[in-house]
Amino acid sequence: SQTIHQWPATLVQPVGSPLSLECTVEGTSNPNLYWYRQAAGRGLQLLFYSVGIGQISSEVPQNLSASRPQDRQFILSSKKLLLSDSGFYLCAWSASGTAYRPQHFGDGTRLSIL
């Protein structure tokens, strides 16, 4: 069966520091991959999605970037974190081939910026 892993589970970073969050998927090939952010008490905001290695689409202009160096690896990065980058970051995957396949989420990374 397919599994998705995110780490770390929690992270506390100072303003201006860099960020790297990693997500990997097992048990499937060529998945669609997604990064979302969930602010406290609010819905999910799609940040990036990828349909293949090196292919990244950005949904919202921001202080963050994403990369997909391998088929089942998705990385969320920042060179300099802002206070507004705090939130719950979720990685998700879906099977490729059709937009109707459900997305499956990891357990997220709770990021606090001090």
Add this chain to the structure above:
Amino acid sequence: DAKTTQPTSMDCAEGRAANLPCNHSTISGNEYVYWYRQIHSQGPQYIIHGLKNNETNEMASLIITEDRKSSTLILPHATLRDTAVYYCIVRVLDDMRFGAGTRLTVKP
């Protein structure tokens, strides 16, 4: 993507069926209805999805009205572990737009 409306909160007795409604009156013909739930501090968990027909899996049943303007998620025998926020989402593209959802509390 169509907007969905869900009650803010609901209670259910343990062992009874939980029926969670969702209105999506502006749904278009190619939009699917998805249900997820989120337990505090965890990622959303996929439950079920459907287009026109009613669907059932090991977790729940999804009943979609004939005009597709509303749906109901049914948890047949709710347990305390089903306490969570339940989200109804209507989409055709990749962006899963989660709203506020329904906070379901299963009580002993």
